[in-house]
Amino acid sequence: MGHDAEHLERVRAQYDTAPYPRIPLHHAHSEDTAMLYLHNLMTPYYLRNQRVVSGAGKRILDAGCGSGFTSLALAQANPGARIVGIDLSERSVAVARERLAFHGFKSAEFHALPIERVGELGEDFDLINCDEVLYLLPDPGVGLAALTGALAPDGILRANLHSAYARAPVFRAQKFFQTLGLAGHRDEAEEIALARQTMERMNDGAQLKKDAWTPFASLHDDSEWYRMNYLLVGDKGFTIPETFAMLADCGLELVNMLLWPTWELRHWFKSGQPPPLVAAQIGKLTTAERLHLSELIHSSHRLIDFWCGHAGQSRHRDPMETWDAGDFAASVLHLHPQLATERLKQFLLDCLEAGEPFNFNQHMRVPYGDPIVIDGMEAALLPLWDGPQPYAEFERHWVRLAVRRTTVARPVFEHTARGELRRFVRRMESLAYLMVEPVG
Ligand SMILES: C[S@@+](CC[C@H](N)C(=O)[O-])C[C@H]1O[C@@H](n2cnc3c(N)ncnc32)[C@H](O)[C@@H]1O
Incomplete structure (x- = not known):
């Protein structure tokens, strides 16, 4: 047996003995907003293209699906999508199939197939999820290239590698x-x-x-x-430059890191203010250089966890900081489907009744930064749960409610209220909690 084949055999044996993760079949993700948000195709697609796409009818591959815990998150976050899972370990695939069927996703398909041979499925995918797998492959670059070959032209691939520094x-x-x-x-x-x-x-x-x-x-x-951890077979660590070199070799480009706010270089300096040496460079650095500096300062991320796509698919978008009132007026607001749930709406209504502030970030297990609180304006948010809102209409509603709460002269206050709404929308948009789609 060649070295690579022997390596695959040892990895397969490890996961045949113990399909990962060992989580009971009945465990669902329905209340895990953060997990569903990260597995929803809409999140990375919006971050890259500033367009809202539905998962319905899309083809989704869970590559190295293990016991199907992530496949279930993909199915629940993207209703109506076709779910396919592959894994080296036959026993893992059997558990994944059972898990999805248990939750009613009877048409999900699972195959015992190594990632290196994903081409044998003869299919392209709109979203490929490859979580906690690549670092186990004899050559992760070969696996990534195979997955690239199965990625639709505007598809999104989520993958990760272990960090050489953090681990x-x-x-x-x-x-x-x-x-x-x-x-x-x-x-x-x-x-x-x-x-x-x-x-x-x-x-x-x-x-x-x-x-x-x-x-x-x-x-x-x-x-x-x-x-x-201690006994893991085939585990390897990588740095940001190595990861970017691998992406470039496959003709892929980064969309974003999954927990991107936590990779912000500024974050590691007191009051978020980089000192002159860093500040002078920050605007000139490439994304890879900024992320590398961040991992060198504080390698807190066990995983280098990223979304990427074929090079050239990123849409040039004017940063929202440069938008004027006209740009905002000609857009439509969509609340992210993982936030537009009855559960969160009820939570908002409870906050309104109790006179307590509503914080969007309270529902995200992962650290997406400071609380997003809109003190006193909670009632203005409710229409977002009814469906997409033309910005101009939403702004009228917001200003009407804001004016009721003040004694300041009306024209001055209306101006202030519009500015406040734009700040709120920018903050929410930067996290894709609110997706702002230009009309036309
Ligand atoms: C740590 S588990 C991750 C499972 C799942 N993605 C998750 O995050 O819950 C790693 C999985 O990758 C699979 N695997 C390892 N090498 C593989 C390969 N070359 N092709 C396909 N699957 C592989 C293992 O069998 C195992 O099920």
Whole structure:
């Protein structure tokens, strides 16, 4: 057996023994706004093209679907889409099929097929999700190239790689245990017990223990944690420059990082103000350079997690900071479908009744920045739940409500209220919570 084939065999054996993730079939994502928002095709498509697309009728591939937990999120976030999942491990595929059927997605299709051979499906996909997989491949570049070949011309591919910087302590632990003969060579339960005993017996001051054991105290009883970290077969780390080189080799370009606000370089300086050395450069840096500086300052991201698409698909868009009143007036507002839910509307109504502020970010588990609160103007938001709103009409409604709340002279206040609405829309739009589509 060649080295690559042997590698695939070891990875397959690991996931056949324990399909990942080990989450009960009945667990649904319906209340997990953040998970659905990230798996909704509309989110990256809007960020790239400033157009609202529906997932209905779209073809979605979960590449390396494991036990189908992400496939289910894709199905729930994109109603009416065709869902296909592939995985190296036959047992994982069987669990994924069962999971989707359990939730009523009976037409979802699953195949035991390595990513490297995705072309055998003979199909193009509008959205490909490849979560927590590429870093396991013998050559992630080969896998990424295969996925690129299965991506529709304006399709979006979400993939991720382990960060060489953030995961360095775990790579050291892997090397340590491999050198001692663990990682797929004995019975797994025995390997986990031996690894655990070894870490417990290590001096608390030992660097490996401080970096790769103590911070994960809450997981020391979880066998999946050992499997996915110390004993993971084929794991590799990458940097931002390496990731961008891989994208360029495949003719792909970045759409955005999944948790993009947390990669902001400014974020790492006091009061968000970069010092002169950085400020002088920031405007001249490429996206890859900015992200690289960010990972060098603070490698908090275990994953380099990104959306990308074929090069040349990004639509040139005037930044909203440069929009004038006319641009706003000629647009339509769509509340992101993952926020336009009955559950969130009820939450807003409860806030209104209790006189409490409503914060959109409270519903996003992932850190998309400061609270988005519109103190006292909550009632003005309600029409967003009724469907797309022509901006001009929404603004009239907003101003009418704002005027009722003030004693300031009407024309002055109307002007202020319009400005406030534009600020709110810009902030919401930058996160695709509100999608602002130019008319025509
Ligand atoms: C960590 S799990 C991720 C599962 C799922 N994507 C998720 O995030 O929940 C990695 C999965 O990738 C699969 N895998 C690894 N190498 C693969 C390859 N070359 N082709 C297809 N699947 C592969 C494994 O079998 C495993 O199910």
